[in-house]
Amino acid sequence: MSDYDPLSPVMVENPYPSYAQLRATEPVFWSDRLDSWVLTRYRDCRAVLSDAHTFASDRRRAGFERPTASSMQNLDPPEHTPLRRLFTTTFREQDLDGIGDAAVADTRDLVAKYADAPEFDFTAEVARPVALFAVCRLLGVDPPPVAQFAALSDALVRGMDAGLRPEVRQPALAAREKVSDLISGWYHATRRPGLLSQVLAGAERAGVREPEIWNSARVLFLAGYSTTVGAAANAVHTLLTHPGTLARMRDPQLLASGVDELLRFDGPVQGTTRTCVERTGLGGVTVERGQLVLMLFGAANRDPEQFTAPDDLVLDRSPNRHLSFGWGPHACTGATLARIVVRALVTGLLAAPRPPRLAGPPWRERRATLRYPDRLPLSFRPERP
Ligand code: HEM
Numbered sequence: 001m002s003d004y005d006p007l008s009p010v011m012v013e014n015p016y017p018s019y020a021q022l023r024a025t026e027p028v029f030w031s032d033r034l035d036s037w038v039l040t041r042y043r044d045c046r047a048v049l050s051d052a053h054t055f056a057s058d059r060r061r062a063g064f065e066r067p068t069a070s071s072m073q074n075l076d077p078p079e080h081t082p083l084r085r086l087f088t089t090t091f092r093e094q095d096l097d098g099i100g101d102a103a104v105a106d107t108r109d110l111v112a113k114y115a116d117a118p119e120f121d122f123t124a125e126v127a128r129p130v131a132l133f134a135v136c137r138l139l140g141v142d143p144p145p146v147a148q149f150a151a152l153s154d155a156l157v158r159g160m161d162a163g164l165r166p167e168v169r170q171p172a173l174a175a176r177e178k179v180s181d182l183i184s185g186w187y188h189a190t191r192r193p194g195l196l197s198q199v200l201a202g203a204e205r206a207g208v209r210e211p212e213i214w215n216s217a218r219v220l221f222l223a224g225y226s227t228t229v230g231a232a233a234n235a236v237h238t239l240l241t242h243p244g245t246l247a248r249m250r251d252p253q254l255l256a257s258g259v260d261e262l263l264r265f266d267g268p269v270q271g272t273t274r275t276c277v278e279r280t281g282l283g284g285v286t287v288e289r290g291q292l293v294l295m296l297f298g299a300a301n302r303d304p305e306q307f308t309a310p311d312d313l314v315l316d317r318s319p320n321r322h323l324s325f326g327w328g329p330h331a332c333t334g335a336t337l338a339r340i341v342v343r344a345l346v347t348g349l350l351a352a353p354r355p356p357r358l359a360g361p362p363w364r365e366r367r368a369t370l371r372y373p374d375r376l377p378l379s380f381r382p383e384r385p
Contacts (some may be wrong), residue, residue: 006368019299040299055274071215097226119359230268230372267324276330
């Protein structure tokens, strides 16, 4: 299906039937539109993600210029290794339980404001502030005003689709400048305890240059915020469209496995790309040096070769080795926090005096890379008969 269009209304609304068809008929195909090989099978996606030697995040290794400064996201081992290790070890030393408790309290407070409202937008009014405050607490920086930051983040998220929608490139570049200003503010501010001050303090000993830390902090801040908002909005949408499942999440054991299953069932990140460094065979095709490979996580996460009853929501699914946080050397460094914050949002919602319900259809912006309801109208008022 070389006319595969991730921005078509049907894909934005519900990509899973198309993913299933692609996986069954053309699991690896070339897309002229995306100028890329597209992978939909779990085993092919995982093989590429695990093989950073052949499939690069650092495009310079395939002879290209790289437009953005060096960060954890666009370096490969061995350069990537000390930088990533510094972030992951420092991450583990943060008070993640404390950040989780604060996120539950934030959710409860926000939700309480809407206890009697005819409707409110869960994504904008709850998920966005809770995710932003959590990532800022992690870093040890003051949160910027939520709506202002959300607009910048949204422009950058749209910018991920610039290959398909050139008109989003310029606003994304402008937003990038503004985020740089925000991050320069952190540079000059008095440092508070937190991930940022600790990685900066550990840089020299780890043999990591300071600019790479600042660039990685920017990636972490932006990626951590937008994906967590998306994951939470998808999770709540799924729970409210599968009767009885939200109430079952009161069980602490199910809460943990349930959040992972929600991430598998409908994760926010639809895919990621790598650049092939040397000609290789992959799933029956030959990939040439310099060609892009796109792994569709949404498709891989519903692959029946890997998951039994892949289209069912199984809250206690085990094992559940989904790809929603990626895999291999570039797998998400923030996965622990992401899980904690999504669980906190679900727990906070469950603490409301009445259960929430969908108060209208969700609305999704036309996006390919991050998929979630940008507006998710909820209400705690019982439905009128
Ligand atoms: C549910 C929410 C999240 C999802 C679904 C998610 C998903 C992902 C995925 C799929 C990747 C791999 C991309 C690739 O291989 O090209 C990734 C990488 C990354 N994520 Fe997350 N993420 C989430 C939350 C977070 C949070 C909360 C943080 C930090 C506070 C974070 C920080 C990062 C960083 C720094 C990387 C780059 C790692 C590297 O390249 O070595 N993410 N994330």
